[in-house]
Amino acid sequence: MIIMAPVLLILLGATEILQADFLPDEKISLLPPVNFTIKVTGLAQVLLHWEPNPDQEQRNVNLEYQVKINAPKEDDYETRITESKCVTILHKGFSASVRTILQNDHSLLASSWASAELHAPPGSPGTSVVNLTCTTNTTADNYSHLRPYQVSLHCTWLVGTDAPEDTQYLLYYRYGSWTEECQEYSKDSLGRNIACWFPRTFIRSRGRDWLAVLVNGSSKHSAIKPFDQLFALHAIGKDEHKPLREWFLIVLMATICFILLILLLICRICHLWIKLFPPIPAPKSNIKDLFVTANYEKAGSVETEIEVISYIEKPGVETLEDSVF
Ligand SMILES: *[C@@H]1O[C@H](CO)[C@@H](O)[C@H](O)[C@H]1NC(C)=O
Numbered sequence: 001m002i003i004m005a006p007v008l009l010i011l012l013g014a015t016e017i018l019q020a021d022f023l024p025d026e027k028i029s030l031l032p033p034v035n036f037t038i039k040v041t042g043l044a045q046v047l048l049h050w051e052p053n054p055d056q057e058q059r060n061v062n063l064e065y066q067v068k069i070n071a072p073k074e075d076d077y078e079t080r081i082t083e084s085k086c087v088t089i090l091h092k093g094f095s096a097s098v099r100t101i102l103q104n105d106h107s108l109l110a111s112s113w114a115s116a117e118l119h120a121p122p123g124s125p126g127t128s129v130v131n132l133t134c135t136t137n138t139t140a141d142n143y144s145h146l147r148p149y150q151v152s153l154h155c156t157w158l159v160g161t162d163a164p165e166d167t168q169y170l171l172y173y174r175y176g177s178w179t180e181e182c183q184e185y186s187k188d189s190l191g192r193n194i195a196c197w198f199p200r201t202f203i204r205s206r207g208r209d210w211l212a213v214l215v216n217g218s219s220k221h222s223a224i225k226p227f228d229q230l231f232a233l234h235a236i237g238k239d240e241h242k243p244l245r246e247w248f249l250i251v252l253m254a255t256i257c258f259i260l261l262i263l264l265l266i267c268r269i270c271h272l273w274i275k276l277f278p279p280i281p282a283p284k285s286n287i288k289d290l291f292v293t294a295n296y297e298k299a300g301s302v303e304t305e306i307e308v309i310s311y312i313e314k315p316g317v318e319t320l321e322d323s324v325f
């Protein structure tokens, strides 16, 4: 590790010099992107798209874009490409801005903002559903060998306080690229849908995707305001006992990967070093410390894959997971 430090420093220095070369001496004037649009591409999902300003001088610099989501929930991020996908509720409307930026360690140059917005969908106040709650239930499926586990979805809600008596609600869910409309509803005494049941869904119980649920509706007397909500399947309260064997495998895999990587690095650096200078004793200190930190970091990223494997390994248990949002 001692010999790595100067190499790293030299590399860092080189990048700094390279970056400095690209920085303009005089101020470059940045123009905002053009044709900024927001398109609904799915349930609770939009695509932001813009074009670089055609009058923008390039002059060998790496222009980036800063995207700012203003509503319904503030967010702020940077990107090098000219589009961006957002998963967000849309029943309150959506608005965002984008600007061209040029940044280095010391300063940030920015154009003015280009903005666009989607209006909240129309509907009379008090007509949308309230207290929408959804539950998933993962069960073994003895009839399909391809998908040995099925995730069912059950949602309930309350009729909006100002919804007319003839209101009919419809529920849709989206998971990844799959969208489905509910086919099995429960009704209240006036015949209005107040719960929905999907015996089978495209939901993967341990997936990282959001579950988006939309309830819209219709009535002869007033426009019914739609309501959508996002559920994080991976952030559910159920504290699963993780077998020790699983952790052991995770740590083992991470360690093997890391040792291989370090060996490769050490080999390369030693070769270089021996060519440049007479041989010196191989460095031993600090390597152990590095192992510990890197193992810890790797364990996090390998975890998901292991989880999937382990849950396929447990047949015969009918109810594997009940998740309440
Ligand atoms: C922006 O949109 C207009 C009208 O659709 C089009 O004529 C123009 O070429 C677009 N500009 C860019 C840079 O794509």
Ligand SMILES: *[C@@H]1O[C@H](CO)[C@@H](O)[C@H](O)[C@H]1NC(C)=O
Pocket (backbone or CB within 6 Å): 130, 131, 158
């Ligand atoms: C519906 O949710 C609101 C808060 O969001 C809560 O105050 C109210 O008690 C809930 N109603 C029922 C019937 O659960």
Ligand SMILES: *[C@@H]1O[C@H](CO)[C@@H](O)[C@H](O)[C@H]1NC(C)=O
Pocket (backbone or CB within 6 Å): 135, 137, 138, 139, 318, 319, 322
């Ligand atoms: C999950 O499904 C199983 C089997 O159908 C059922 O016994 C169990 O009660 C369900 N749990 C919930 C919370 O719906």
Ligand SMILES: *[C@@H]1O[C@H](CO)[C@@H](O)[C@H](O)[C@H]1NC(C)=O
Pocket (backbone or CB within 6 Å): 043, 170, 172, 214, 216, 217, 218
């Ligand atoms: C409800 O939403 C679905 C899915 O977006 C759409 O296809 C349907 O037309 C909507 N219905 C009403 C009454 O707005």
Ligand SMILES: *[C@@H]1O[C@H](CO)[C@@H](O)[C@H](O)[C@H]1NC(C)=O
Pocket (backbone or CB within 6 Å): 140, 141, 142, 316, 318
């Ligand atoms: C699936 O198989 C398990 C174990 O073989 C059994 O206990 C369960 O009743 C079966 N479920 C269905 C729906 O047939």
